[in-house]
Amino acid sequence: MRILFHHRIASRDGQAVHIEELIAALERQGHETILVGPPGFTATAFGGSNPLVDRIKQAIPGALYELLEVAYNLKALLRLRAAVRRHRPDVIYERFSLFLFAGIWVRRLSGLPLLLEVNSPLYEERAKNDGLRLHWLGRWAQRLLWNRADAVLPVTGVLAGTIAEYGVPPARITVIPNGIDPTRFGSVPDTEAAKAALGLPPRMVLGFTGFIRGWNAVHRLIDFVAAHRDRLDLHILVVGDGPARDSLQDHARARGVADRLTISGIVGRDDVARMTAAFDIAVLPGLTPYSSPLxxxxxxxxxxxxxxxxxxxxxxxxxDGKDALLFDAAQDGALEDALLRLCGDAALRQRLGEQAKRTITEKSLTWDRNAERVVAIAEAAIGHAQGQLVGEAAATRV
Structure with a gap:
């Protein structure tokens, strides 16, 4: 199968990981993929972004920037149509972006099925976090895009519920969570060796991986370490970087535990595994309620x-209790209680960790399995589109 993979991503972050891992899995299975998007995407270093886009976004009013997003569709349409004519794909697979209409336009012009991957409800997310100005346009665009795709592929069931509320029939919605390529994590050092390689002290390490934002609530780990420094020998390792880095470091200094916090900064994808291997306890202190965290x-x-x-x-x-300890985010002290329990029980840490790895296999949480599901959905959409063409041709003859 020949799959045209369309996106509008300028930064190389978790979004890029999803794109690259799924494409790699599809190609391992013998399918051909054609990546179509902003030309600077592949040249941007991991963790980087398009500086021109960043400057424009900061320099102009929000409403004008949103109109520029709509205007971008003219360029995207020309790029996408040229790719269709040159490569003659069987299907278009697109990563959902608010105001990106080129995919549904080309679907209408070419008759190619469109599969739409949805990682977040961008209208709601941007309205809450980015100060979206053109609310009516954003909500209209999201409804239009979700309803015009042949198949909508959200990363969680929670997100699938939101998509259904916009009028998309459940038969066109299939949940495909994020996944893992086990071969990238095949040869990592044991925990103590990983700590030594990173120059960390021989303490129990509480770890967090990813882009550091305020809502990640990593500051709660600092508060926990500060509150229990007299009885627990703990260290915090953050593998990543982000806008909340400085505030985390300031908070650690204010709580007197600056020497117990290490922030790696941006690291290459191939380095994530060897650094995360230093964690004794891996923590998600906070997250959005619809996400599928990589x-x-x-x-x-x-x-x-x-x-x-x-x-x-x-x-x-x-x-809960099988492959993780889950805490009630609305209950004060619940995260800290879970951490205390794990810090004091080595056998529990080992049992949860062993089952955690088995969960990947038991639930088929791999990019290869995701690629198989995408292909099956694409084949069904192609068959449906061909059936419609046959039906229309028969009706014309009559």
Whole structure:
């Protein structure tokens, strides 16, 4: 199968990981993929972004920037149509972006089925976090895009519920969570060797991987370490970087535990596993209620003891007491109680970690399995489209 993979991503972060891992899995299975998107994407270093886009976004009013997003469709349409004519794909697979209409336009012009991957409800997310100005346009665009795709592929059941509320028939919605390529995590050092390689002291390490934002609530780990410094020899390792880095370091200094916090900064994808291997306890202190965190699958594959919020999207993957300890995010002290329990019970940490790794296999949480499901959905959509063409041709003859 020839798959045209369309996106509008300028930064190389978790979004890029999803794209690259799924494409690699599809190609391992013998399918041909054609990546179509902003030309600077593949040249951007991991962790980087398009500086021109960043400057424009900061320099102009929000409403004008949103109109520029709509205007971008003219360029995207020309690029996408040229790719269709040159490569003659069987299907278009697109990563959902608010205001990106080129995919549904080309679907209408070419008759090619469109599969739409949805990682978040961008209208709601941007309205809450980014100060979206053109609310009416954003909500209209999201409804239009979700309803015009032949198949909508959200990463969680929670997100699938939101998509259904926009009028998309359940038969066109298939949940495909994020996954893992186990071969990337095949040869990592044991925990103590990983700590030594990173120059960490021989303490119990509480770890977090990813882009550091305020809502990640990593500051709660600092508060926990500060509160228990007299009885527990703990260290915090953050593998990643982000806008909340400085505030975390300031908070650690204010709590007197600056020497117990290490933030790696941006690291290459191939370095994530060897650094995460230093975690004794892998923590998700906070997360959005609809997400499928990439870090979660890394924690599982590495066999870490996991602490995570007891939310619906997390329960789609984890089971409390089996492969993780889940805490009630609305209850004061629940995260800290879970951490205390794990810090004091080595046998529990080992049991949860061993089961965590088995969960990957038991639930088929791999990119290869995701690719198989995408292909099956694409084949069904192609068959449906061909059936419609045959029906229309027969009706014309009559």
């Amino acid at each position: 870090k979660l699958f890394e924690y599982l594959q590495l066999g870490r003891a996991i602490v995570a919020p007891d939310t619906a999207n997390i329960r789609e993957v984890l089971t």
